[in-house]
Amino acid sequence: MKRYDFIIAGGGMAGLSLAYYLTQSTLRDRSILILDKEFKNKNDRTWCFWERGEGTFEPIIFRKWPAVDFFGTVFSGSLNIGNYQYKMLRGIDFYEFVRNQLAKHPNIEFKQATINRVKDTPQGGFVIADDEPYMADFVFDSTFQLKLDIPEQHNLLQHFKGWVINAQNPCFDVKKPIMMDFRVEQQGDCRFIYVLPFDEKTALVEYTVFNEAVLTDYEYEVPLRNYIDRFLETGGYQICETEFGVIPMSDEPTQENPSEHVVRIGTAGGFTKPSTGYTFQRTQRYLAEIVKNLAATGSPKRRTSWFNRRFGLYDSILLNVLHKRRYPADDFFTLLYKRNHPAKVFEFLDEDTNFMEELKIMSSVPLGAFTKALFDVLKRRLL
CATH class of the missing domain: 3.50.50.60 (FAD/NAD(P)-binding domain)
Known part of the structure; x- marks a missing residue:
C-alpha cells in the first residue's frame, strides 16, 4: 500500500x-x-x-x-459596487x-x-x-x-440552467452584466435571471431558482425563452452552450x-x-x-472565533424566511439593495463587516418576517 x-x-x-x-x-x-x-x-x-x-x-x-445592473420590484438600475x-x-x-x-x-x-x-x-x-x-x-x-434532509435544518437548493446564446443583433452591454433580474414569475419561490455578456452579440443567460426541488428541462427553458424574447432584442439567436447545476443551500x-x-x-x-x-x-x-x-x-485546522459564528445564525434566519415563504424573495432582495450601499452588502455576504454594520443592514429588511424567522431558528436550535 x-x-x-x-x-x-x-x-x-x-x-x-x-x-x-x-x-x-x-x-x-x-x-x-x-x-x-x-x-x-x-x-x-x-x-x-x-x-x-x-x-x-x-x-x-x-x-x-x-x-452590475439589478432589476427588482420597486427599484432597478445600475449598482455602485x-x-x-x-x-x-x-x-x-x-x-x-x-x-x-x-x-x-x-x-x-x-x-x-x-x-x-x-x-x-x-x-x-x-x-x-x-x-x-x-x-x-x-x-x-x-x-x-x-x-x-434533517427536519430540524433548513434545506433548500439553488438550481439553474443557462444558455450561452449568439444573437443576430448587438444587444448586450459589454460594460455591465445583469446580476439579478426578478422580472420573471416567482411562483412563490426566489427566481431570477442573470445575463453575463461576452461581447455585444454573445452572453450567458441563466435562470436560477431557490426552492426545495429541481425542475424539468421544460420548466427551465420556458422562462429562459420568454425572458430572451421579452427583454433582449436579439433579432433571433442560436444556443451555443448549455449549463446546468445544483448547489445546496443548507444550514x-x-x-x-x-x-x-x-x-x-x-x-x-x-x-x-x-x-x-x-x-x-x-x-x-x-x-x-x-x-x-x-x-x-503541521495542523490543517482553521480557527474560527465564537463571535464569527454569528454569520451562521444570519444564514439560518434568511433560509428560514425563504423556506417558510415569510416574505416575497424578490421584494426582500430589492429592499436589500435599495436601502444599502451595494458594496456594503457584498462585504456583509463575504462576512467582512462588523456588528454595527450588520445591525444597520438587518434593520433595512422587513422586521416582522425576520423576527419570526429568528425565533423559529432559535427554537429549532434549542430543541
Whole structure:
C-alpha cells in the first residue's frame, strides 16, 4: 500500500485549488495524490463572484465588470459596487490552468478512480479507490455527501440552467452584466435571471431558482425563452452552450475536521455559504488558511472565533424566511439593495463587516418576517 503526505479525494474546484495552494507554499515538495473518477476537460460550469483587486486566478478570469445592473420590484438600475469587480471564471480555463501548474511538480500524482471509502486510522487517513488502498498523513475529502434532509435544518437548493446564446443583433452591454433580474414569475419561490455578456452579440443567460426541488428541462427553458424574447432584442439567436447545476443551500451542521487525519473541503466541509450558495471565493479563502496553518504548525485546522459564528445564525434566519415563504424573495432582495450601499452588502455576504454594520443592514429588511424567522431558528436550535 503506497503512502503519501497528502491525498486529495475529489479533483474538482476545491481539490484542485488546494493542490495549487500547496504548490505555492513551503509544502510544494510533499507527495500528493489526487483522486477523481472524472478527468476535468470540459467547460462544465461557470463561477461568478465579486472581488476587490486581483485574486489568485486573475490571469484566467474570463470577464470582469466594475458595475452590475439589478432589476427588482420597486427599484432597478445600475449598482455602485465601489472597489469591487464582478468576475466570471469558466470551468475549463480553471481546470487547464491548475493542471498545467501542477504538472510542473513530479511529486503530484493523478489517478482517475472512483472513491469507495474515506476513513481515519491511527496511522493516518485511509482511502479506498477502485478497491485499491492508499494512506496519507492527511486526507482532504470533497466527496462527502451532506444529508440535506434533517427536519430540524433548513434545506433548500439553488438550481439553474443557462444558455450561452449568439444573437443576430448587438444587444448586450459589454460594460455591465445583469446580476439579478426578478422580472420573471416567482411562483412563490426566489427566481431570477442573470445575463453575463461576452461581447455585444454573445452572453450567458441563466435562470436560477431557490426552492426545495429541481425542475424539468421544460420548466427551465420556458422562462429562459420568454425572458430572451421579452427583454433582449436579439433579432433571433442560436444556443451555443448549455449549463446546468445544483448547489445546496443548507444550514446542516458540517464537520470540517471529523477526525484527526481527515479534513473535509468544499461543500463537504461547509464552504458553501448557506444563504446564497456562493462557494468559489469562500473555498479559496478557507483553503488558503488551511495551507497556511499546515505549513506553519503541521495542523490543517482553521480557527474560527465564537463571535464569527454569528454569520451562521444570519444564514439560518434568511433560509428560514425563504423556506417558510415569510416574505416575497424578490421584494426582500430589492429592499436589500435599495436601502444599502451595494458594496456594503457584498462585504456583509463575504462576512467582512462588523456588528454595527450588520445591525444597520438587518434593520433595512422587513422586521416582522425576520423576527419570526429568528425565533423559529432559535427554537429549532434549542430543541
